Amino acid sequence: MKKVSEKACLVVLRTRNSELQILAFHHPKAGIQLVKGSIEPGESPEQAAMRELFEESGLQAQSAQWVTTVLDSDPGPTWHLVKCEIEDSKEKWEHACQDDGGQIFNFFWYQLAKQPDNQWLPIFHVVLSEIRRLNI
Numbered sequence: 001m002k003k004v005s006e007k008a009c010l011v012v013l014r015t016r017n018s019e020l021q022i023l024a025f026h027h028p029k030a031g032i033q034l035v036k037g038s039i040e041p042g043e044s045p046e047q048a049a050m051r052e053l054f055e056e057s058g059l060q061a062q063s064a065q066w067v068t069t070v071l072d073s074d075p076g077p078t079w080h081l082v083k084c085e086i087e088d089s090k091e092k093w094e095h096a097c098q099d100d101g102g103q104i105f106n107f108f109w110y111q112l113a114k115q116p117d118n119q120w121l122p123i124f125h126v127v128l129s130e131i132r133r134l135n136i
Contacts, residue, residue: 005077
């Protein structure tokens with residue numbers, strides 16, 4: 001049985017100029033983040049990841065594969081990392097999120113080797129560190 005609060009956190013990677021990059025966005029009220037969202041009842045982490053990718057970025061995932069559970073704390077949410085494959089996309093773009101009040105998210109590619117600064121929420125420092133450690 002799933003916990004009340006489970007999140008799918010997407011790992012969307014590409015290589016440019018020999019650098020591994022991860023899809024990220026700037027949330028107008030909550031800093032820099034990776035695409036993530038709640039897993040709905042009856043959804044797998046992979047299904048939630050594909051849905052969230054479309055809702056938050058407008059991108060369609062070609063495939064999704066669960067990688068690992070990053071955080072599993074009580075009473076906090078469980079975070080599942082899910083690697084998603086997409087067709088090549090733009091360098092930067094804006095997207096009006098379908099949920100979260102229709103806010104505009106500004107997407108870009110972040111160098112995975114670069115340490116996150118204080119614009120990133122603390123949870124994403126942990127998530128990025130785990131992605132680098134796993135060498136996904």
